Amino acid sequence: MSVHKEIRKVTTHTLQEMKLSGQKISMLTAYDYSMARILDAAGIEVLLVGDSASNVMAGHETTLPITLDQMIYHASSVIRAVKRALVVVDLPFGSYQGNTKEALSSAIRIMKQAEAHAVKLEGGAEVVESVKRILLAGIPVMGHLGLTPQSIYKFGTYEVRAKEEAEAAKLKQDALLLQEAGCFALVLEKVPAKLAADVAKSLHIPVIGIGAGNQVDGQVLVTHDMLGITVEFKPRFLRRYLDLNTAITQAVQQYISDIKSGDFPNDSEQY
Ligand code: KIV
Numbered sequence: 237m238s239v240h241k242e243i244r245k246v247t248t249h250t251l252q253e254m255k256l257s258g259q260k261i262s263m264l265t266a267y268d269y270s271m272a273r274i275l276d277a278a279g280i281e282v283l284l285v286g287d288s289a290s291n292v293m294a295g296h297e298t299t300l301p302i303t304l305d306q307m308i309y310h311a312s313s314v315i316r317a318v319k320r321a322l323v324v325v326d327l328p329f330g331s332y333q334g335n336t337k338e339a340l341s342s343a344i345r346i347m348k349q350a351e352a353h354a355v356k357l358e359g360g361a362e363v364v365e366s367v368k369r370i371l372l373a374g375i376p377v378m379g380h381l382g383l384t385p386q387s388i389y390k391f392g393t394y395e396v397r398a399k400e401e402a403e404a405a406k407l408k409q410d411a412l413l414l415q416e417a418g419c420f421a422l423v424l425e426k427v428p429a430k431l432a433a434d435v436a437k438s439l440h441i442p443v444i445g446i447g448a449g450n451q452v453d454g455q456v457l458v459t460h461d462m463l464g465i466t467v468e469f470k471p472r473f474l475r476r477y478l479d480l481n482t483a484i485t486q487a488v489q490q491y492i493s494d495i496k497s498g499d500f501p502n503d504s505e506q507y
Contacts, residue, residue: 243319243320245320245322246282246320246321246322247322247353248322248354248376248420248421250281250322251281251322251420251421251442251454252420252441252442254281254442254453254454255441255442255453260453260454260455261281261282261442261444261453261454261455262279262280262282262454262455263280263281263282263283263284263444263454263455263456264280264282264283264284264456264457264458264462265283265284265286265288265289265292265456265457265458265459266283266284266285266314266317266323266459267285267286267289267293267310267313267314268293268310268313268314269313269314269316269317270317272313272317272318273317273318275459276317276318276320276321277319280321281322281454282321282322282323282324282444282456283314283318283321283322283323283324284324284325284326284356285310285311285314285324285325285326285350286299286326286458287299287302287307287326287328287329287386288385288458289302289307289310290302290328292458292460293310294306298385298388298389299328299329299385299388300329300330300386300388300389302328302329303328304327304328304331304342304345304346306328307326307327307328307346307350308346308349308350311325311346311350311352312349312350312351315350315351315352322353322354323353323354324352324353324355324356324378325346325350325352325354325355325356326355326357327339327342327343327355327356327357328386329386332357332363332366333362333363335366336365336369337369339357339363339366339369340366340369340370343370343375343377344373344375347375353376354375354376354377354378354420355375355376355377355378356379356380356423357379357380358381358384358385358386358387359379359380359381359384360379360381360406360407360409360410360411360413360414361409361410361413364414367379367414367417367418367419368417368418371418371419376420377417377418377419377420378419378420378423379410379411379414379419379421379423380422380423380425381407381410381411381414381422381423381424381425381427382397382407382423382424382425382426382427382448383396383397383425383427383447384425385425394426394471395426396426396427396428396447397425397426397427398427398428398431399428404427404428407427407431407435408431408434408435408438411424411435411439412438415439419441420442421441421443421444422441422443422444423443423444423445423456424436424443424445424446424448424452425445425446425447425448426446426447426448426471426473427447427448428449429448429449429450429451432445432448432449432451432452433449433451433452435452436451436452436453437451442454444456447472447473448473457474457475461474461476462474462475462476462477463476463477463478463480464476464477464478464479464480464481464482465480465481466481467481
């Protein structure tokens, strides 16, 4: 008799339950099948197909150039790999800011063509009507406040956001607006830990932080940063769990040297 262990998929409800029971939520970015398979099997709860793919996968300086078609390509690769995690996909810059109709049609493309589980978009009051329109279509939405990289040319820097009272007050209002609109979770990026803790406490939806301290309901990092594939990016909030850049470099150098010396392939590595 074969015993199939049923995999309990992570849903937006799972995240809500986790917040209620005080269990922290783990989230990482993924942009391709092979990495998503490893992260999902390792037990990550949420995979974000972030528009950081624009930096990490395509080498752009900002997240602005990535297109909806490219996001759909990355998202569908991730979805094919995943058995358990909730897969959230960023709506890229220019695919939702125009009006609610545009936002809805972009979200629908992501859900239909990539078979994603939810979408994420940046901003508060400015995008709340679009959030509501997307939710009306039955698509779960994750919000994103604080440092919102799609607005980098408005901010001018990647410095910590909402240090001043006025910006902190707007962020708190926006967080409430997004919750009232029906967002299932909120990402808070690079804001003071005390502010993030206050927001997480005041909301009933989970707050996932990146550079927002540990008094929130979960954490997200860019996978390539935490695995040490990217090396130039060294913000204070980043903990590197591996130095894959060095490990890959050494492996590739060994491979080159084995080819040059005639050591590879050996007798057991040929037909
Ligand atoms: O695109 C991304 O990777 C993100 C995370 C930094 C939250 O939005």
